Amino acid sequence: MKPQRAWMLLQSGGRLDLLDPKPDAWTDEDLAIGLSRTYRWGGYSAWDLPLSVAQHSLAVLALRKREGKLAPRDALRELLHDATEALVGGIDPIMPLKPHLGEGFAQLDRRLQDAVDRRYGLPPWTDESYALHKRADRQAAANEAYHVVGWSRDDIRSSLQITLEPLDHDPLPLPPGMSPWEPWPPNLAKDLFLERLGELGDTIDVTETLDEIFIEDTLARLAEAFSRLPEAMRRRCRHLPTGKRGLDTLVQVEADDGSQCVEGVVVDGERNESGAFYFDDHFLVFSTEATEGGELIRCNGANCHVEIL
Template identity: 40%
Template sequence: MAKGTGATRNSRNTPRAWQRMLSGRRLDLLDPSPMDIEIEDIAHGLARVARWNGQTIGEHGFSVAQHSLVVEEIAAHIQPTLEPRWRLAALLHDASEYVIGDMISPFKAALGVSYKDFEERLEHAIHARFGLPAKTPVPIKKLIKQADRACAFFEATQLAGFSHAESLDFFGAPPAGYSLTIDPLAPNDASARYVHRFHVLSEAAGYESVPAAHDTE
């Protein structure tokens, strides 16, 4: 039976500070352990978290999982020589949202530093789990942010009701030579594509040997 380090840190007199994942892992939200993180849990969660708080058109919400796939693609378009490990970092750039959800930027700002600290701890644990540096180098972080804003431009104009002028004002112009027509995927499809892309990039980066975190009795 799968067990996580968070399983023994709770008592009846202590508020629960862990979340049980479908894999059976129990992720301690205050002190997340890399060994309690599974890519399938991340993909499953992100595929069910909607961008724009769900305020988009279409049969399905535009999930963070699908958004992350596009961001990785745009980052590689901007910088074609981007190493696989940094493409993997782009794919995982919003991975913490499988726990905390996709909070819109104004709400993040209102919550302040404590939210950012929590997000950073979880991001460090995710990176450690999958072989990436705890802190992404500044140039790569800027590249991923550029790709993220480009994806947001397409999302805003095609799904969220923004005019072209509004999107340019908020997100800037997308990179030259890149175009995107968004077709929001059903959650199971988005999850499957995310996991597949993770394994492709992990293998290309030489991280495929990272063992699964499942414990057995």
């Protein structure tokens, strides 16, 4: 039986496994491209172009900010509230369809949402913040139904069951040459979304968050590989990897002459009074860089440089 797989090749060259999504599988530009090509309202519009989820996301953020000042991570959470729709393959199911998609789709969406949350360090919703978000989201839907798709005000209330009245003024700044409420071309939507994402990312240092996630994932992967080693090899190590940051030490060791560089988790060696490994003497590193199953590498601290990751 062939193993299940569901890969997407992204424009950056990254590969996203929908069955096991990793937080570092996509770039910000990949996400912006996906959202700019994912369409609201089933792709229908009274304009020449449909409305992208990228433009909708920016509108929700603008509407939410009208309710009061947002912390940078809360603003980022608003901007990325529909991020999984780009990562799942550009699907934004209309509301009546969602209950019919089944638990399998719901599980896939939850896995993607977890990857997004970890990638960008998004805080969980509180009851209050989620209520404010949903109001902004519903207000955006009322605006779009009336100004973009062409529903009447009566039908918005009776058929769509949205009680909020459409606003008269577009909450988004008008790009040059565009009319109020007009759906943006994909490249423009991508660029403006990416610009806003970058501004928020610079404020909260998303790069540092991603580095932490990479280290956590690497430690977890090394611990799993170590557990599959023969028992005789594992017994040689006094520190068994746990896969947890704070308990394991991930290092990059480079020979002084530059002839060899290895990354792995320290599994044996002397410790100082604080409990940290002492790298001026011999120590043992478990690495999977050279062999798929992993190997134990004995390092001489006197002849190498050690960087703790």
